[in-house]
Amino acid sequence: MKQIVAVLTVVAAIVAIWYAACVPMNIKGVLSELERGGAEVQPPTASARRDIGEVRLVLSNSFAIPATWEQKKPRLPSPHQVAIELWETTIGKNITSKRSLVYHGWVTLSATMLGFVIGTGLGILLAVGIVHSRVMDLSVMPWAIVSQTIPIIALAPMIIVVLYSVGVQGIIPKAIISAYLSFFPVVVGMVKGLRSPDAMQLDLLRTYNANTSQGFWKLRLPASMPYLFASLKIGIAASLVGAIVGELPTGAVAGLGARLLAGSYYGQTVQIWSALFAAAILAACLVGLLGLIERAVLKRMGMAQ
């Protein structure tokens, strides 16, 4: 209860700061519009206003404050503008419409999910190989760890263009970027998880005369589950980032990344913010869903705290 109150207070404070920040951010644009509309503003010309600080402009034109929250192309849209845009482009539009965020979100989500499934599948396979083969452990594992320190997302534009030049386009290139972004976190986490049973437990299985595959299915795999879910959560967030970034370099027409890019080209700030929030909600839903699955699985296995 106390926690909910605290969280709500913090969120309310963020919204309040946001509204307050809108005023100085947008004041210059608003004053120009008002001046063109024939209103009295202080000082009266744009060139005179250019060198004056935003706060002083607000103080001398306090009547303009409400207008800073209603501008059409603001530098910083106010929270309710973003909320209205989000509402209109999700609920208010037919979901097959090109202007519907549900449509764009689905384009990004499908690439994310495909890439995530491929990336985690391969990641788990490689982790199993690393745990069971000393050669692979020695030769591949250091590279998997080093790859975590490299901004591999820089490869994204090249992958898109190269695949395009060999005739592959659409969902596959984005899914490949998503896949390799989620691949390495899963490998590293899963290796840690498969190695988590201690010597005592491994010895116990040896006294049962269990072979390697029994040891894997009955001890290593169950023991790795908490690690697996921790890295899946990191992996799906990375996958989503990969799918969004994968939409940037080719000027894709559909997807949340395309909305961001189009918004930044045409100065449609409200559109950028609503696409950003849509991406955030999508990420939160995906991570939350994995959290629910994690809780159910661990509870079923008797590992829940």
Place this chain on the structure above:
Amino acid sequence: MILVFGAVLLWVFGWWLNSRLASGPWADTRMVRFLAPLVFGLTVVGIWEMLVRGLDVPLVILPAPSVIALRFADSMPILWADFVQTIIKGAFSGYVIGCGAAFLMAIAVDRWDFLRLGLLPVGNFVAALPIVGTAPILVMWYGFDWHSKAAVVVVMVFFPMLVNTVAGLREATTMQRDLMETYAATYWQSFVKLRLPAAMPFIFNGLKISTTLALIGAIVAEFFGSPIVGMGFRISTSVGQLSLDMVWAEIVVAALAGTAFYGLVAMIEKAVTFWHPSQRG
């Protein structure tokens, strides 16, 4: 065709060499731990070179490593200018500002319980979001130069750093805190002498996660607009001109910078948290 066959042979040889190393008498020595990945890496590069030459893969799909190396050596001045613009100016300044701000915020959050209860769930939530998406907004606000890239980096590293530091500051046990109390230590004394050192492993964890995020933020932000210098700019324009050797050269720079940055932080960590079990080996 001979080169393709050679690639297969090289693979077999590399694998054989590593199996010998891994099962040989020196399998647990430092040298093997260093040699095996090196052999693996060299084998992969060798196979890449042979396959590209043997199958005549065009430059616009995959350049051979030797071509990339040549381009790297030829374009040193350009690569250096891009490195300074993106890594030093954009990523590094943003990293310092973002981590510093998160550290100060974490002290405040730790001090007031209400803030911790309220801000920590929000911080955890935000840390999982695709924050690179703020790049177009920040580029719009702060212009095309490195300031906007630094701003993206600040936003990206802030929350992971905050969450880790707050977790670290709670690491000292009640027993240890009580001991400080019996010494009549003030808040700041107990902070500097007990809680801050105890938090160091967590703080460095946050710092290490942030190094990669900083590079990602600085490079991706340049896709949304940049002056005519910078790694993200060079990558996106070179891709447009289909000069993939340049793209790969930039990726090599990014990889080297990322590893060096991470290694630097890890080295400082080793010096600062020498007392921690994970560092004593």
